Amino acid sequence: MTIGENDEGNLTGAFAGLRVLDFSTTIAGPHCTRMLADMGAEVIKIESGEGETMRTRPPVRSGCSSTFGQLNVGKRSVVLDLKSPAGLEAVRRLAATADILVENFRPGVMPRLKLDYAALAGLNPRLIYCSISGYGQTGPSAELPAYAPVIHAASGYDMAHLAYQPGRDRPDYCGIYHADVVTGAYAFGAIASALYQRERTGRGQHIDCSMLESMLTLTLNEIQLSQFPVPLPPRPTFGPVESRDGFVMIAIASEKTFQNLMKVIGRPEWVEDVRFAKYADRRANWGALMDGVEAWSRELTNAECLAALSAGGVPSSAYRTVAEALDDPQLAHRDALAEVEDDGGTFKVVNLPFRMSEAKVAAGRRAASLGEHTDAVLKEVGLASMRVEQSRE
Numbered sequence: 001m002t003i004g005e006n007d008e009g010n011l012t013g014a015f016a017g018l019r020v021l022d023f024s025t026t027i028a029g030p031h032c033t034r035m036l037a038d039m040g041a042e043v044i045k046i047e048s049g050e051g052e053t054m055r056t057r058p059p060v061r062s063g064c065s066s067t068f069g070q071l072n073v074g075k076r077s078v079v080l081d082l083k084s085p086a087g088l089e090a091v092r093r094l095a096a097t098a099d100i101l102v103e104n105f106r107p108g109v110m111p112r113l114k115l116d117y118a119a120l121a122g123l124n125p126r127l128i129y130c131s132i133s134g135y136g137q138t139g140p141s142a143e144l145p146a147y148a149p150v151i152h153a154a155s156g157y158d159m160a161h162l163a164y165q166p167g168r169d170r171p172d173y174c175g176i177y178h179a180d181v182v183t184g185a186y187a188f189g190a191i192a193s194a195l196y197q198r199e200r201t202g203r204g205q206h207i208d209c210s211m212l213e214s215m216l217t218l219t220l221n222e223i224q225l226s227q228f229p230v231p232l233p234p235r236p237t238f239g240p241v242e243s244r245d246g247f248v249m250i251a252i253a254s255e256k257t258f259q260n261l262m263k264v265i266g267r268p269e270w271v272e273d274v275r276f277a278k279y280a281d282r283r284a285n286w287g288a289l290m291d292g293v294e295a296w297s298r299e300l301t302n303a304e305c306l307a308a309l310s311a312g313g314v315p316s317s318a319y320r321t322v323a324e325a326l327d328d329p330q331l332a333h334r335d336a337l338a339e340v341e342d343d344g345g346t347f348k349v350v351n352l353p354f355r356m357s358e359a360k361v362a363a364g365r366r367a368a369s370l371g372e373h374t375d376a377v378l379k380e381v382g383l384a385s386m387r388v389e390q391s392r393e
Contacts (some may be wrong), residue, residue: 011358011359011360012040012359012360013038013039013040013041013359013360013361013362014039014040014356014359014361015036015039015040015041015195016040016041017040018036018040018041018042018099018100018195019041019042019044019097019098019099019100020033020036020037020041020042020043020044020098020099020100020101020102021044021046021091021094021095021098021100021101021102022043022044022045022046022075022102023046023101023102023103023104023105023110024102024103024104024132025052025053025054025104026053026054026104026147026180027054027071027148027177027180027181027184028104028132028148028179028180028181028183028184028187028211029102029103029104029132029184029187030045030052030054030071030072030184031071031180031181031184031185032102032130032132032183032184032185032187032188032191033045033072033075033102034070034071034072034073034074034075034363035184035185035188035352036100036102036188036191037073037074037075037363037364038074038351038352038361038362038363038364039352039359039361040359040360041099041100042076043074043075043076044075044076044078044094044098044373044377045072045075045076045077045078045368046078046080046082046091047077047078047079047080047370047371048079048080048081048082049079049081049371051370052068052072054067054068054071054072055068055370060344061344061345061347062343062344062345063343063344064342064343064344064345064367064369066342066344066347068367069340069342069347069349069367070347070349070350072367072368073340073342073349073363073364073365073366073367074363074364074365074366074367075364075367075368076368076372076373076376076377077368077369077370077371077372077373077374078371078373078374078377078378079370079371079374080374082113082115088113088114088115089383090378090381090383091115092115092120092123093381093382093383094377094381095115095120095123095124095127096123096124096381097124097380097381098124098127099126099127099128099195099204100127100128100129100130100191100195101120101127101128101129101130102130102132102187102191103129103130103131103132104131104132104133105133106133106143106145107131107133107136107137107138107142107143108143110131117129117131117206121204121206124204125202125203125204126198126202126203126204127204128191128194128195128198128204128205128207129204129205129206129207130187130190130191130206130207130209131206131207131208131209132183132184132187132209132211133146133208133209133210133211134146134147134150134151134210134211134212135210135211135212136208136210136212136213137208138208141212146211146212147177148174148177148178148179148180148211149174149177151179151211151212151215152174152178152179152215153171154212155179155212155215155216155219156216156219156222156226157178157179157215157218157219158171158172158174159171160219160222163232164232164236164239165236166235166236178215178218179211179214179215180211182214182215182217182218183209183210183211183214183215186209186214186217187207187209190207190209191207194207233283233284233286233287234286234287235286235287235290236286237252237283237286238251239290240319241290241293241294241297242294242297242298243297243298243300243301243302243304243305244298244299244300244301244302245301245302246301246302246318246319247302247318247319248297248302248305248306248309248316248317248318248319249316249317249318249319250293250309250314250315250316251315251316252314253315255279256313257313257314257315258271258276258282259271260312260313260314261293261309261312261314263312264296264308264309264311264312264314265292265293265296265297266296267292267296270289270292275288275289276289302318306318326348334355335351336350336351336353337349337350337351338350338351338362338363340363340364340365340366340367341365341366341367342366342367342368342369343369349363351363
């Protein structure tokens with residue numbers, strides 16, 4: 001059966017019936033647990049009385065952050081005071097009913113609260129407990145504070161990126177948090193793997209997910225080049241070529257692509273040119289090659305360039321803003337965006353980037369207000385009066 005043959009409205013999520021306790025904040029952990037929620041798991045987000053820090057992250061409409069909503073849509077919100085005996089007892093009772101727990105406190109915090117894996121596994125041996133941290137749970141750097149920009153710098157990613165920027169000697173500013181998203185995705189994969197193993201063993205386990213190590217996986221070539229140095233070409237192999245009204249990315253990633261591009265730009269003889277005929281020669285003369293490509297592209301608009309390149313079988317794209325990308329008909333065709341709501345109104349979020357023929361994969365409909373589900377969830381584990389007790393404490 002192929003994707004699309006089933007009516008997704010009649011499907012259930014692959015993780016339907018699983019309960020997740022989400023103690024995570026900011027991006028990496030919430031991204032992971034949002035993925036679990038999209039796959040059908042019941043995700044209970046544990047927050048303090050002040051609420052998770054992302055609840056104030058712009059853009060904020062009527063007191064509600066759509067950035068928080070994007071990371072937490074589809075989850076239930078429960079307010080607990082982890083410094084109080086009542087709050088800790090609530091966590092223990094919830095952990096006894098849970099399949100998965102995700103936390104991204106600094107290493108040492110959960111053991112001090114007696115909410116670490118060893119303590120909770122005694123109550124629930126099937127619990128899969130995922131800890132996300134900057135450097136991992138052990139080692140000389142384990143307790144250092146870390147956010148994505150720090151990890152970008154520590155992993156070598158920023159300096160590796162800088163090496164591809166001609167004429168630049170200062171690392172870029174950070175505004176897009178790759179480390180958080182990548183680590184959240186790795187944590188999701190590790191949790192799915194642990195669930196599969198639990199089917200065979202009946203036991204849960206502790207997952208230790210490191211942002212530093214996750215970020216290193218993005219520097220595949222650089223890890224090898226650091227061990228076996230090879231001179232970089234004088235001009236990076238992937239970069240913008242200018243057109244009359246913008247810039248175009250052209251990816252020359254194979255011999256066939258190179259040959260097709262030479263036909264498109266009217267330079268078929270360069271396929272046999274000693275400067276470009278072999279990959280090693282092209283690397284050494286990359287600047288001259290791209291100057292030739294740009295001499296062609298500068299005479300055309302972006303649209304004209306892309307039409308010619310697509311017709312010639314050359315991978316290419318205009319440089320677009322995120323707003324322009326979101327208007328792509330391809331995304332509309334795949335239902336890549338979901339309209340959701342919070343107390344501030346409606347907004348769009350990106351669905352997970354895969355579809356399954358036998359399972360529903362979709363964002364939840366609503367981002368919960370702070371503590372919206374506290375009473376209902378505590379009642380489920382026999383603690384109906386907990387909120388009153390927490391308030392008294």
